[in-house]
Amino acid sequence: MDLRHLDTEPSREEREAVDAVIGEGETLATVPLREARRLRAHLLPALHALQDRVGRITEGGLGYVCRRLHVPPAEAWGVVTFYALFNVDEERPTTVAHVCDDVACRLAGAERICGELAGTLGPEGKAVKGRGWMRSPCLGLCDQAPAALLVVPGAPPTEVLWGGVDAPSVAEAVRSGTAPERGGVQPLQPREALHLLRRVGQVDPTDIDAWRRSGGGAGLRRALELGPAEVIALVGRSGLVGRGGAAFPTARKWEAVARQPARPHHLVCNADESEPGTFKDRVLMEQDPYTVVEGVAIAAFAVGSELARIYVRDEYPLARQRLQHAIDTLRQRGWLGDDVLGRGVKLDVELVRGAGAYICGEETALLNSMEGLRGEPRQKPPFPSDSGLFGQPTAINNVETLANVPLILTEGPEAWAARGVPGSAGTRLFCLAGHVRRPGVVEVGMGTTLREVIALGGGTPSGRPVRAVLLGGAAGGFVTADQLDVPLTFEDTRRIGATMGSGVVLVLDDSADIADLLRRITAFFRDESCGQCVPCRVGTVRMEEWVARRSSGGSADPALLDDLGAVLRDASICGLGQTAASAVQSAVRLGLLGGGR
Amino acid sequence: MIELEIDGQKVTVPEGTTLMEAAATLGISTPTLCWAPNLDPATACRVCVVEVEGSRVLVPACGRKAEAGMVVRTNSDRVRTSRKMVLELLGSSVDLSAAEQVKPWMASLGADPSRMGPAAPPSAAGERDAARAGHHHATDGATAATVCQPIKVDNELYVRDYGKCILCYKCVDACGEQAQASFAIAVAGRGFDARISTELDKPLTDSACVYCGNCIGVCPTGALQPVTEHELRQEGAWEPERQTQTDTICPYCGVGCTLTLHVQDDRIVKVTSPHDASVTGGHLCIKGRFGTRFVAPRGS
């Protein structure tokens, strides 16, 4: 292709960093179109290499990546500026604490921390000698709110996600370039209640032998014995549906990919857990990474993929490290590779890093992101099972969904399903946070009531009554105190106009400033909309303006909110826009903003 | 062939026909901004959404293929609400003054962009380009944010007035693989801050632009204009109703591109190409689109 490239040169560090991930070598003078398409998937890793090394994507670094990978610079710029964690500004700090100010952390005083940091470290986003702080959407550490993510560039870079922060500890982390490692996790429930979480706090997540001793690997072994078709049939009998929010039957998805004549097939694990208030996948990946990889491997085997990919949000450095360690050791021991367990099956797993974009949790946006494009959702149909990654048949499953698969195979589908209720099989993880004494991930059979789940948190710390629960995250909606007896099934939650979504149970006592939460939620959607379709790109802005007017006592036309809700829900391309108004609409409907409609 | 039902009428169309095309065979016209006959559907503007029975959400008629047995409604309350809202969202955030086609749609749907509130003041030059993903200034809701900003003039052939840009992706697709394959522009940024940009917001003259003007050719809202048109508009002398359009053949190389010459007062004020011309598919090169200056206007 006759691309016109930037002629700025990279620094030595930048060149080394890029070469380390895409290989050294002479830049080909030119490549044909099909080769450029193939190279494109290296764009995101190459950009990460630059960001990791120098804390910024400079013109020289970007130009070098474009020349090496034959990416048009304008398109690369479009990709870089799509992601919040890629920095292109001189003035932005390179050693930076991303301080969560999202729903759960707000309840834990995040605004006060940000206010204090502005005093001690300077204004948000402005570097002082390269150091500083920035606000962040939910970092998925709601059980330890308030949370922050420290990033220090280098080879290797320092990345620490830690909780229970206050302004002085954040300031100290930024100054020292270090932050405390998090300790172990203990589940809130007794061991006998746990299935998915059975190894959490019990089995060393970095020890493959410990994992094997606890029964790990039996699922994959069984899968290899059964063969792909039987695995799919078994998962089908279990009634497992996707845990990411859409609740699509997992076996149907696999079957649709497995029967495609086109090759190769792909299996993608969506570990871009970014729904505000959600942290269950992080806990699984950090505390039981081998089982996650095992589930991924079984799914890949079932759909006929030789290389599965796990797309992990970049805000989860520990989860990435643990998964990578699990993959590496499983490969060493022959559980992954060209000849899995000597059975002639080729199966491998690799990690792909996100770069700070909630939208990439949408499955087709995730695919575009993995291909080195902007993380914009695709119009469906075609569905990924027909045309997914690189236009090839692809199954995409969430972490929790896949973590269930080894259990289904070892326990049998009936036993697994029986923990739930008909129509909502198995157990489900909920992310209990907010105004509870003991926040954390809980595992309950489907059909358990919301009140029972909340009770696992030990009541509100203040002792004040629960006023409402944000159920399902920013894309979910509110449930009021009088609705807490709703059984957590797809059917029952739908009946009261709510959704389990990604399993967020954010408890709010009667002191919670719900208008403030809604302002944060609408700001979140305005920030995270990819901008592709008009309803979402502009609609999320108008939602934020509407809530701002309403919460400051201004005139906010209820009919306009209805219309915004309608166009977002009906005309947006993807689930982000389709659910962007639901929290606000439910708050208004339930009178949580005061003053009735 | 596929049989489906649109607004209560049965229609039979070949496989691969879009709902918009199928509706057109029944004389039902579908509003659209981001669709172009010579580009793949971007399905981004959502003005064309229709209701398909069994579908949870509305579907874009421009990109959705007809399926056997589909029952489609193009004029239901849901459809009208969404279309009206899309127009109000665009009308309240973008300068649609040069998008003549929008006015009758607005009128027939009763769209009233003003209910979004008074327009916020325009951004300063470069301000929108400096917006970064995941960060924006909080609003008090008193005004409605817009994309209005100063016009970008950095070359002799065309101007970029991004206050008029609805982000339909057409210019990007025409500059990219679907036609010219120069890849000089792409969408940068995210959400409401997304914009059409060269790398690092550099001027066009430092970019890969080869001035084929195919971006102008597909722009539905006048955000991209040849300098001639822009200047005439500035003078208030751009009068499309007085212009003639004549198809002829480009005087340069032997490929034989059809040029549509837009003539006002005996002067060629703009050159386009019909999208159904087999040679051009509606696309031209720099010489075809801008190389007609040697035909001197009378009296000069």
Next chain:
Amino acid sequence: MEETDVILLVGSSTREAHPIFFHHVIRGVRNGARLYVVDPRRTSTAAWADLHLPLHVGADIALANAIGYVLIEQGLVDHDFVRRATTGFDAWAASVQQYRPEDVEEVTGVPAAMVRKVAIDYGRADRGVICWTLGITEHHNAVDNVRALINLSLATGKIGRWGCGLNPLRGQNNVQGGGDMGALPNKFPGFQDVVDPVARARVRSVWGDIDRTPEKPGWHLTAMFDAMHRGDLRGLWIFGENPAQSEANSGHAIDCLKRLDHLVVQDIFLTKTAELADVVLPGTASWCESEGSVTNSERRVQRCRRAVPPPDGARDDIEILVETAKRLGVDLGIRSPHDAWEELRRVSPMHAGMSWERLEAEDGLQWPCPSEDHPGTPFLHARLWEDPVPGQRAPFAVVAWAPVAEPVDESFPLLLTTGRKLDSYNTGVQSGHLGAPLSRGEALEMGPGTAAEHGLTEGDRVRVSSRRGAVETVVRIDPHLRTGLVFMTFHHPDQVDTNLLTVDTSDPAAGTAEFKAAAVRVERLSPAPAS
């Protein structure tokens, strides 16, 4: 192009010279076609290729024959087709035995492995297209160059089928139409030979007395200049051409024009040629100030239409001809372009089906179109697939490589080749008004190796001399240009008259001159400017 499997572009800077045709190439590539580009320079076209074959200037025949060698060696010849539809295969096959890719590497400059890869891909593909431009035809052996490529399509049966064929990409609007209309020294309209009695009879039936039309071919352009030089050609009427700047060895061309007793130039500009004229007839811009038709590279006859009035005093070309004929006592019977077209339809059978109304209504029509119910012909030579083949079978030609007319030597050590840039056109008469932001003016482009050998850097002012003349220009470095080869356009003759340098040795049959290869030397004039 969209539905082929292999595209071979030879001597064609398509990306810049035919940008919209290249859109079709890109679509073909998107659909999965392999693209191979043969060019001495790594052009923007070559940058799109799966393989760029960087041949030496003028080595086209050696390369084509080497491809032929591989086709035979690998058993990729379509023997059924060859037997049924062609003649002369054996002689050709024998002749290419001297062109084993490894043996001719030095001549072609193309690594044998590349030649083999292209030959095998082209030979194995279901469909394959060969396109060329002036890199093939602006040589002293232009016709042989073309025939060498034709041989490849005949050997593999990649002709006369959808997605196959041989396409000369015409460099100028209506260069095809000019030939179609009989603006050739040996043809009546519709490529009917002037010596063919049947054609003469047909033409006579329409034109009446044609006895003063010679029964032998006339002069092509290059022969005309020779005749002017000899004094055999004394008067000349030039329409819309600027030979004083566009001819190779233009100093010589100007000299010839000055020798004429009478020179009439009909043009829309007062070109350098017009400045030499005794009479200048101001014509109209045919594509926007008058009605008519042109024919593009794919033989598509297309209507051009009047959109603006011509300047005062300018007259339509047909009107000028008709009026001149009238003064000479002949009424051509033509009042409009439509009349002229109707006459053509009667003279030229391949245009007979193209009614004015059809041209008006349809997206052009591709000849041959013999009757009004005929849809036109998207590709030629389909008859070669009929069994038995009607008419003549397609002949292979034995063609031998010959070096360029003017090889480099000690006095003129660099080879100058010429071509076009995207935003410019020929001598710049039209495109000079464009004000293109891309335009950087004329320069001598050279690779880093040449620059180093000459101690030159970007921006240095140099004198470029050939045996025929000298020009002054600046150096521009093209990192991809091989050592020993330099490049110029002829878009800015008023600044730098490149054609003072070029070679006017021409192909004996076609008369095209060797614009693509002249031996030159370069001398520095001054240090590079500070900027």
